[in-house]
Amino acid sequence: MLVCAGLLLLLLGTAAPASAHAALRATDPGDGTVLRSAPRQVTLTFTESVGLLTDSFRVYDPRNRRLRTGPAEHAPGGPATARVTLPAELATGTYTVAWRVVSADSHPVSGALTFSVGHRTATTAAPAPEDTENPATAALYNIARWLAYLAVALLLGTAAFVAYCRPPKTAPLRTPVLSAAWALVASTAVLFVLRAPYEEGTSPLRFLSPGSLARTATTRPGALLLARLALLLLAGAGAALLRARRRRLPRRITLAVAAALALPLALTWTAAEHASAGIQVPLAIASATLHLLAMAAWLGGLAALLRTLRRTSLATVARFSRLALASVTVLVVTGVYQSWRGLGSWQALTDTTYGRTLLAKLAAVTALLLAAACSRAWTTRAAKTRATASAPPARVPEPATGPPLPPEPLPPPALPHPPFETLRRSVLAEAAVGVVVLALTTLLTSTVPGRAATEATRTEAPTASVPTASVTTIPFALGTPGGHGKVQITLDPGRVGRTSVQAVVYGPDGGLSTVPELRITLTLRAQRIGPLDTKVTDRGGYWATDSFDLPLPGTWTMKATVRVSELDQVTVSAPVRVAR
Template identity: 50%
Template structure:
């Protein structure tokens, strides 16, 4: 039964390939906000509890991935007191919970946590809580950022190598397939294709091995741990890397087949023309490779994921076509020796058009991604993501400025005598049935043959003014501007790599707002007092921790007029919520030999409380002073 021509079936096969890759990478993905942040914990940071809690629960802004050591609770003696690994509390993906051992002693406990955001990047932190009363602690926690480990730094290097490999592979392939098929027989172009493929293959292998220690913060030797590698393969990022491996295998098969078709390595075989099936297959493989990034990083988390993922794919492909195509053009312009093949001027013109289209796609998708990930104008200057994005934007603007020179020079090379539109300018040879296009001839060979040079005006055509420096000067300037664009492209690639590992501005602002909502961990109020007796004046300092609804600890210290500590026979503290007519609540401070304290003061509602502090300095000398104390609600 006839099912349609191969040309008609090729687009459907490509769509099926991309859909299969998307299903593998995006299956089960839920809504999230790129780069998670801690919004709260139970017990709260800095809280003092009357009795040991049964467990510790952390809440984040988005779904997070947990490992065996994602949450560690350490005693004052630096002993781990959570016997089992962390799990999601009540099935909520944005939480992490660990059960604690029974019979915890009094003192300060440290909670160290490290989880993986939905966009594949690890985040970490630590906080403390106390049982009974605070104490000194010997607990040790990492003092570096989540990604600032040997494995994390190497992971960042190979991510840059992977982006560079994608740009070289996609750009060189696009140049061959869309601009100059004959370039596929040139050694410089083949080397670029091989270098791009090899960079992707090596970086993918390294990223797969480094993923485990990168997520867990382990040493480099953990990269060879089979259990950790197995855990990586079951995650979204590991699955994306495996799919990338499979696509690279298919790409290698296609490149080898095309290399045999293109001719001998010296490029002297007759120029070949790839068919539509080759174009569609290459497009499908390129889209699939780009999707392995989009489905595992920022685009797969946050708002509008169904729109963000294809936008990210287009952005990556446009980046590769532009930057990799520039590298290919620079290679063919600068790598021709005497007697080598001429570069058709039409190839330069086609790439100029292709680069313009790629830049248009980059601008459109870049604006959308910037809005989605930055969120506000203020975040451009107040967040790391926004500042790096400004650097990348400046580099792209400089590239466009250099590209404008390249485009004008390319136009002069295409029509050096200003004869566009004439018969001689097109070089039409109706007898041969073929268009002979002007070429960027090797220096010294343009005038070697008899007759007019390619692109010369026909008889009777009015020649335009000669280009400054002659044709060879134009070619040299074109090579320099293309090289400048390629150099700026390296800066753009570097900024892109750093951006993908940086918390987006929208998520950073949200994390900051969540931290502000939790409020400060300690409320300190200092009030002067004067009992009226000589030498019985000073200040009393009240410290309320954590200053939230629920259980709090409170400590009171008296200082003399000259700032020294003073021992007093009694301090009383009462708190009243005037607006709601609650209180007074007696804190029931007790003498702790040098200061007065209570570790079980419960405040029922948030708002501004009025603290009344009575300081007795003698048998009958005392003073009562008042001060407002803000109390926040429980973190959500």
């Protein structure tokens, strides 16, 4: 364990900046920017290649109405980009772009950004939340993934148990193997059907839409699911044919065929998960494949041992102990490598969901190893007892002449055979904790790795530091029929220093209103500063100034004097917070 910890320390200390989930690297236009003219398209750049959906972009105008846009496509820069063409004419105001793509490791990634044309408006569409999954689809998909992991562990583990441990009777294992095979076929079919709704974050019934299954079949995850189904059906057809002809293949041929099917079957998982993207992809896929096979040999073999425990022999238990030890060794080596690749730094171990889930899995694996140690101790003690009981007593030759030899000493008492119930309890504990480990493994494969989460945070940091605008809306009323409305005033940015001021006047019907004069001042009474005239000018539909200095932070009083005619005007005020 110390060697593994040192190796993990070395690897995490020399981590390279790469990820397995796609992280947003740049946007054009930038998030939160104000443009003088409307852009023709929106382009996103990611840290790795992404797949596009039929509904990858949703663009909303300042009134929260969805715009009709062109189809999503890759920019000429390559598959790590996503682009959508906007309508030819965009009105003044703030637009929201919600996007959703599929990263190279088959997991959907989504987000949102805003940009403004002319000036910002307060009537912006709410950005899409980070969790844009359909709860029913996500739950069904994750349950099917967990069942698939459980079924493949039982299927391959039982095969390894029969081939290596050679139990006296295999009839009790026939029903679990058939159940695992059918469960794997069913869960794989469900994953294929739900793949399109899972990627799009829509209802499970979305698969009924025309072309949904056909589009899934053209994607890499869909093709791998179909390959898994083909392998299972091929193996099932071969087994049924041999059973119908009542023939049994030689043991070596059976082992070769089983290995030839197990390896590509495991690849249908690893080639579609985290190992398929990021750094060192060939090595990562090989490591993940060995990890999956070792997990299946240990946990699936454990279930087979538990099923045949009352009818098995001590030799079978001893062979499984050696198989479990070899599997644990492979799991530790590949697990250390995959942890380094997924985390990238020690900080990600506690600061990311992936790291915290990995800690929970390590705790469960530790409990699993403790239970396995109890089983191995029982096996070692039982082997010593058997060796002592079967050892023949030493024969002492009788002398031809002379006095007789003293009587032979009694043989040492045989070691008591360890109680069988102890082994049963430890194996049962291993199996129970193994189910928890499989659940945490399923959760890990659907969680953004620590590398990607850290890189996404670094990418978003500059955007988060961009000063935000301050939008203040002040209603006014002249006391005459139709003489009311509101003034929407934007300070961009809303902090100390040079800023721009934009103001829009809305009439009683909520539409834009043209007024002959508008004056805006700011006063900081706590410091006896002001009133400071912003000197906004008419820009044809709205009033603005590109340069105005706010000297100090604090709560300022903003006054707006609105003249709607030669005789009618009103002055209204509202507090506005200016940040440092």
